[in-house]
Amino acid sequence: MASLSLKGIQKIYPNGFHAVQDFNLEIEDKEFIIFVGPSGCGKSTTLRMIAGLEDISGGTFSIDGKVMNDVEPKDRDIAMVFQNYALYPHMTVYDNMAFGLKLRKVPKDEIDKKVREAARILDLEKLLDRKPKALSGGQRQRVAMGRAIVRNPKVFLMDEPLSNLDAKLRVQMRIEISKLHENLGATIIYVTHDQTEAMTLGTRIVVMKDGIVQQVDTPQNLYHAPCNLFVAGFIGSPQMNFLDAVVNVAGNDVTLKIGDNVIPVPADKAKALIDGNYNGKTVVMGIRPEDVHSSEDYAANDGDAVISSTIKVYELLGAEVFLYFDVNGTQMTSRVGSRTPLRTGDTAEFTLDMSKIHLFDKETELTITH
Amino acid sequence: MEHTTELKSALNELRRLTGITMETAPDTPEELERTVTQIRYLCTAYKEKYNKHHFLKSLMTDTISSMEIADRAQRLHIEQEERRVLLLLEIKGTLEDTIIEILKHLFPSQTKSYLIPITDNSLAILKPLRDTENESEISYLAHTIVATLNTEALTSVQIAYSRVINHLAELAEAYRETSLALSVGKLFYSEQTVFPHNRLGIGQLIYRLPVSVCEHFLAEIFGSDIPDSIEEETAATINRFLQNNLNIAETARQLHMHRNTLIYRLEQMEKRTGLDLRKFEDAMIFKIASMIMNYLQTERIS
Numbered sequence: 001m002a003s004l005s006l007k008g009i010q011k012i013y014p015n016g017f018h019a020v021q022d023f024n025l026e027i028e029d030k031e032f033i034i035f036v037g038p039s040g041c042g043k044s045t046t047l048r049m050i051a052g053l054e055d056i057s058g059g060t061f062s063i064d065g066k067v068m069n070d071v072e073p074k075d076r077d078i079a080m081v082f083q084n085y086a087l088y089p090h091m092t093v094y095d096n097m098a099f100g101l102k103l104r105k106v107p108k109d110e111i112d113k114k115v116r117e118a119a120r121i122l123d124l125e126k127l128l129d130r131k132p133k134a135l136s137g138g139q140r141q142r143v144a145m146g147r148a149i150v151r152n153p154k155v156f157l158m159d160e161p162l163s164n165l166d167a168k169l170r171v172q173m174r175i176e177i178s179k180l181h182e183n184l185g186a187t188i189i190y191v192t193h194d195q196t197e198a199m200t201l202g203t204r205i206v207v208m209k210d211g212i213v214q215q216v217d218t219p220q221n222l223y224h225a226p227c228n229l230f231v232a233g234f235i236g237s238p239q240m241n242f243l244d245a246v247v248n249v250a251g252n253d254v255t256l257k258i259g260d261n262v263i264p265v266p267a268d269k270a271k272a273l274i275d276g277n278y279n280g281k282t283v284v285m286g287i288r289p290e291d292v293h294s295s296e297d298y299a300a301n302d303g304d305a306v307i308s309s310t311i312k313v314y315e316l317l318g319a320e321v322f323l324y325f326d327v328n329g330t331q332m333t334s335r336v337g338s339r340t341p342l343r344t345g346d347t348a349e350f351t352l353d354m355s356k357i358h359l360f361d362k363e364t365e366l367t368i369t370h
Numbered sequence: 371m372e373h374t375t376e377l378k379s380a381l382n383e384l385r386r387l388t389g390i391t392m393e394t395a396p397d398t399p400e401e402l403e404r405t406v407t408q409i410r411y412l413c414t415a416y417k418e419k420y421n422k423h424h425f426l427k428s429l430m431t432d433t434i435s436s437m438e439i440a441d442r443a444q445r446l447h448i449e450q451e452e453r454r455v456l457l458l459l460e461i462k463g464t465l466e467d468t469i470i471e472i473l474k475h476l477f478p479s480q481t482k483s484y485l486i487p488i489t490d491n492s493l494a495i496l497k498p499l500r501d502t503e504n505e506s507e508i509s510y511l512a513h514t515i516v517a518t519l520n521t522e523a524l525t526s527v528q529i530a531y532s533r534v535i536n537h538l539a540e541l542a543e544a545y546r547e548t549s550l551a552l553s554v555g556k557l558f559y560s561e562q563t564v565f566p567h568n569r570l571g572i573g574q575l576i577y578r579l580p581v582s583v584c585e586h587f588l589a590e591i592f593g594s595d596i597p598d599s600i601e602e603e604t605a606a607t608i609n610r611f612l613q614n615n616l617n618i619a620e621t622a623r624q625l626h627m628h629r630n631t632l633i634y635r636l637e638q639m640e641k642r643t644g645l646d647l648r649k650f651e652d653a654m655i656f657k658i659a660s661m662i663m664n665y666l667q668t669e670r671i672s
Contacts, residue, residue: 013560053526073524083516088475
């Protein structure tokens with residue numbers, strides 16, 4: 001397989017549109033890298049530059065140390081799976097997978113070996129004689145992946161391959177892709193706008209916005225230590241709660257004023273606010289829904305950071321419940337167990353786990369502490 | 371003796387193709403040879419005229435009378451009245467056999483779709499549509515073709531598509547539409563791969579303007595010293611500012627520059643052009659001017 005290096009990669013289209021800026025990334029052999037971000041953030045463009053389908057406007061891209069900027073796509077030893085895949089309607093599953101190799105004049109017995117091996121990996125062996133119309137959505141997607149696997153490439157590039165599948169099938173295929181990565185030991189670059197897909201599949205995730213890389217990290221680090229407000233809001237569902245808070249420093253004690261609530265800040269986080277001269281300034285406090293507790297037991301142990309509010313929406317998801325309420329005009333979410341007695345219209349006291357809060361500079365949106 | 375056999379074979383071919391039975395008795399071997407050659411030319415011309423692809427290409431690019439359309443369509447077993455869409459593909463590089471093969475298998479002949487090579491890097495697809503197929507399905511189809519050629523042929527492709535047509539006689543107009551969409555799309559929306567005929571925006575207006583009018587417009591902004599293009603760093607800064615809806619704080623944050631640096635750059639541009647890009651109207655004029663500059667530069671290169 002292969003390691004990839006992207007140094008200072010830029011994409012400026014002839015019409016002046018700056019799609020990707022200064023993209024830097026080293027990808028190790030057998031890594032599963034995810035490019036994630038909202039629509040138009042440059043993730044697909046970067047993938048297409050790696051594939052050779054888009055010219056690179058600046059920077060250097062190499063595979064295994066060999067510069068690839070001007071190498072034709074077919075000579076880069078890559079294979080792609082896209083969202084809008086099309087199977088050849090009149091061909092069987094076998095022929096669909098074999099077709100690309102036939103076009104490249106690969107010997108028949110080699111084609112047969114590769115197709116049967118891909119079918120085994122993808123659990124398509126019993127479907128090899130079927131035509132696409134006799135397949136389910138998930139099976140068709142697996143055939144599309146089979147067409148990439150038979151090429152035996154150094155790198156797999158996948159651009160939202162599961163977007164056309166329904167939610168249930170997407171979960172199933174996510175597991176399949178994860179297994180595929182294990183079985184093939186391949187380097188995979190996977191583009192998605194779905195942060196759940198990103199978190200569950202990737203060994204490392206590249207979060208992008210407006211053509212700029214925001215953070216490259218493991219799923220755990222992105223969730224627990226986001227580098228800025230955007231990453232904090234993008235990763236996690238329901239998303240992190242954000243509240244504007246005014247910092248007040250009195251000696252070594254620091255409090256945050258949120259509306260009428262004054263909440264003490266734990267010593268380790270207070271230090272960052274003192275060192276950064278945030279006294280009197282407004283910062284953004286972020287807290288994940290699971291760190292906003294509604295139980296009285298929790299409040300009894302850690303009762304300093306309690307906010308009272310009326311529940312606007314009660315959303316039962318089976319094992320857990322999302323409670324939506326307003327604090328100082330901002331909507332907040334609490335993720336609690338399904339046995340909670342709270343319902344819409346109830347006034348409740350919510351305790352914030354201040355050891356889990358994130359603080360962001362309001363102007364630069366960068367993380368002050370987490 | 372050999373030439374007589376050739377003559378018989380040529381006459382048989384002519385009868386098979388056209389239904390015309392001819393008799394001829396050349397006096398000399400030279401005359402015989404000339405006759406055979408002429409009959410062969412006749413057959414080739416007839417084949418061309420009644421070749422489906424040749425016919426459809428002629429329909430797109432030439433003027434053919436409605437009588438002739440009806441006659442040739444009937445001979446070639448092409449339905450005249452059918453709901454169809456025309457897709458025009460342009461490949462980066464040349465139209466290799468691999469690409470044609472992939473498209474042939476994507477649109478097998480039994481679907482009554484026609485693949486019509488136009489130039490060495492472009493090809494048209496005339497595809498019948500079901501009554502239920504609408505614009506969004508056509509767009510999906512176009513994206514699917516792009517993705518399939520990307521993944522299977524590992525080649526870049528851009529596609530424009532026409533409105534839905536109901537009669538072969540509308541094919542010429544559909545071709546004009548898609549050609550325009552492809553040209554405008556490549557010039558003004560180069561980050562996209564699919565260009566619908568009816569979403570060409572302001573690019574279409576600029577494309578239709580005479581070069582002299584474009585140059586006059588630029589002269590109003592830049593004076594007599596019209597630059598070929600805006601310096602890269604300035605252009606990147608301004609484009610980002612426009613993409614961020616004239617939001618200084620957001621643009622400065624994204625470009626990792628102090629807001630005063632951004633304001634200084636915008637003021638420099640105002641000194642040069644008189645346009646204060648922080649105002650919507652001036653920003654709009656600048657955006658149009660930059661589109662025109664890109665257009666003129668591409669025109670000069672081509």
